[in-house]
Amino acid sequence: MNRFSTYLLVLALFFAGLGTSLAQSINQVFNEEILQHRVEMLDIFFERFNLEKDIEGNKFEGYYDPGLHRSYLLSLFDRNYLLDTLDANHQEEIQTFVMSFLDAVVASGKPVTLAYADSTWCAQVLCRCTYDKKECDVTLFLKPELVKPGEFKWVIFDAEADFLHLTPDTLSVRGISPVEHEMKFLGLKEISNAHNKKSVTAYADKAYRVNPLTVFFTMIYDNKLTFNHVLNVQYHFFTVPGYHFTVQFLERPGYNAGWLITDLQKL
Amino acid sequence: MKKYLLLLFIAFAGTFAVQAQESDNLSEPEIEELRERTIQLITDFQGYLTEIGNKSNSESMKDYYIKSALHLFMGNGDSYYIDGRYHDPVIMEVSSLRNGITTVRPKPMKQYLQNLKRLRYTSVRIEKAETVRISNIYKVGDHYEGTAIFFQYFEGKQGERTVYRDKTKKAVKIYVVREDDDxxxxxxxxxxxxKVEETTAG
Structure with a gap:
């Protein structure tokens, strides 16, 4: 039995005690044990990742147990990521990789912990907006920022959507005539005419790069873009040295649901 | 007399409990007490929803429960200011996922409750799971904010026949504000x- 299987077994035992109560609650509308296991809040993800609180929300006290910590960390992974049943070789590769991640978190008795105040995580939010009377999607990137000691706020630090790049719709715009200095740049009026305005960035210097976030703010400011609602949220964590993991909300029946790690990458 | 008792009840529904200390900062015991209070208010809200949807209640009684329910919300269902910033009236945003497409329907809370009043069920059954999740409470200027998640089962009947039922997860934003009164x-x-989402939980 490899180390991964051992922790999976611990995880299975961990859930095994719930069978009785599951049977007891079959006639009730909700199964409270399942609800308690689901990682419904990101705060709960943090608490379990850091081995601060158990499933029922009680604080862990006493000695630090790296084995228990590994099991808790494993319970925060999307089972579909861990158990690729289609490709046994890939599954083993993933499991070895995940074990190295667990080792990195539970490093020599001084575990890596997640903290709200850290600058090592961010949110990626897919938003449905309306631009030019048409629905469009914009991805915003947000991070927590310290306002003053003990106080934070989320701030937008990047935006992404094709139309935010102001890509010229034609490359035929030549630019401003080399003699315009003698005309006190009379020809500048051309940049906003109906034929040229969609290629306005072609008038910039070669090194110029459009900042999509500035464009996003400007469009909101000028009422050209309106925010409708959020379609999807995922979080990226760079807190564990050498790794990047993604956390998404998985709505499905059973214990392995809620905010879970759906992807892990080596940096 | 009954009328005055009702008014008194409305006046105090939702007000609370933790007498503010000299400091602007909440202590850990205060935060714990506020968590308990939040769970109580969620239960009250559930109770109001059941009564608003109950066809055997009179129109005026339903209006009374709507008023009581709205009293639990910022601005009593109207626009409001907090920390000097304007906010639109609170909404109930219902989202559902069908064939991979998410549909989102935001409704002002006042309208949501009026719609509930007009539902053509002879009876509704609303049950809440015991499990309620409350996030950390964050300081925001002169007040605190947090989130609570609770699970609700809704069943609408016409006669003995269940014509609609769903299980939803509701995430509600919580404001902890300091108030001065008598x-x-x-x-x-x-x-x-x-924010309301259909759920497969439990």
């Missing part, structure tokens, strides 16, 4: 927007 300075819990 009873002194105290922290008051109020609800903000609610």
């Amino acid at each position: 009873w002194g300075t105290h922290w008051n819990v109020k609800f903000g927007d609610i």
